[in-house]
Amino acid sequence: MLKDDAPSNRVSLEDTEASATSALLLSLVVPTYNEAESVTAFLARVSEVFAAAASVELEIVFINDGSTDSTLERLMQHQATDARVRIVDLSRNFGKEAALTAGLEAARGQVIVPIDADLQDPPELILDMVARWREGYEVVLARRIDRNADSWAKRASAAWFYRVHNRIADLTIPENVGDFRLMDRVVVDALKQLPESRRFMKGLFAWIGFRTAFVDYERQRRFAGQTKFNGWRLWNLALEGVTSFSTDPLRIWTYVGCLVSFVSFLFAIFIAVRVIIHGIDVPGYASLMVAVTFLGGLQLIGIGVIGEYLGRTYLESKRRPIFLVRKIYEPKG
Incomplete structure (x- = not known):
């Protein structure tokens, strides 16, 4: 063919x-x-x-x-x-x-x-x-x-x-x-x-x-x-291939950050309206821990993706044979 x-x-x-x-x-x-x-x-x-x-x-x-x-x-x-x-x-x-x-x-x-x-x-x-x-x-x-x-x-x-x-x-x-x-x-x-x-x-x-x-x-x-x-080794080779010919993994985290921020903003408005109308404060230790750990995990993943590209840039800059x-x-x- x-x-x-x-x-x-x-x-x-x-x-x-x-x-x-x-x-x-x-x-x-x-x-x-x-x-x-x-x-x-x-x-x-x-x-x-x-x-x-x-x-x-x-x-x-x-x-x-x-x-x-x-x-x-x-x-x-x-x-x-x-x-x-x-x-x-x-x-x-x-x-x-x-x-x-x-x-x-x-x-x-x-x-x-x-x-x-x-x-x-x-x-x-x-x-x-x-x-x-x-x-x-x-x-x-x-x-x-x-x-x-x-x-x-x-x-x-x-x-x-x-x-x-x-x-x-x-x-x-x-x-x-x-x-x-x-x-x-x-x-x-x-x-x-x-x-x-x-x-x-x-x-x-x-x-x-x-x-x-x-x-x-x-x-x-x-x-x-x-x-x-x-x-x-196959996993590392796959990472090498993706990061060598695409910057989409970096761009994806821009969209993920925007989406999470937008959802958080809507949730903040929901809490404010509920407190103003009903006078009920939302008890929130569990939800707070979930939010903190979820956002912390997202941030660490995003930093890891940036690190993959930064590490490759660092190695390329040495110009070793x-x-x-x-x-x-x-x-x-």
Whole structure:
């Protein structure tokens, strides 16, 4: 299924003749954190997929995001026998968004495909994505049409996040689309111009735009290991996404404050009229405590929302690098 806006014919006759004589350089960007059990199977699957793709020259950029297991050693063993493997070793664990950014910075390909090593996203789909790219699309999104491999809680929270984010933010993020996608070099170069250090990559991918197509697939179960995104990390990622691309949470509390003040004003008029007409004072310890605690809670929530934005502004103002590279391991020969 493709978007309604049809692309222009980007491929000229000269490009077609050039592509017939030179292979397309495709970079796989693979963030890894404690994936020692998966990298061997991942490389075997990728090699099988691209064995017959003579028109594609493959580069596999692994980003070791501060793994504490034998991931780096396993990657170096594979690099010794596979010249396509490059390894970017970060100085510590910076998180997937930073590791993905590091991989995009290091990738040299004409097209770049971020993909996880757990084989939940099938490498076989990449060839279909390349076919869409050859039609003139600069971004090809892999859209999950079946997420039964994920837990119910993860599916429900994802649906809730997309619904809330796309309602309150000016930017629309495609639903059921992760980091697995194909991007033209011009798209990656545009991403590299974005300076923020607190990065929500799905939002940044959507913000830059470009002509986009979709390829549907069924998400598989992890080949090995455990997911690194628990409920708390997913919640923080959702907060990052909402606060990075919308100021509506701040605006909402303006309306909440106006509404509470208006109700309080009406209640004050009601009490005054009742006392004047009936001479009855309203006994009110319970109601007073409810009002105080309710308004106090609202104020604390509002301060918390402001704090989320202020904290992100503070971190951005430091202008620290998104990641630090300990060493880049290039293939020998």
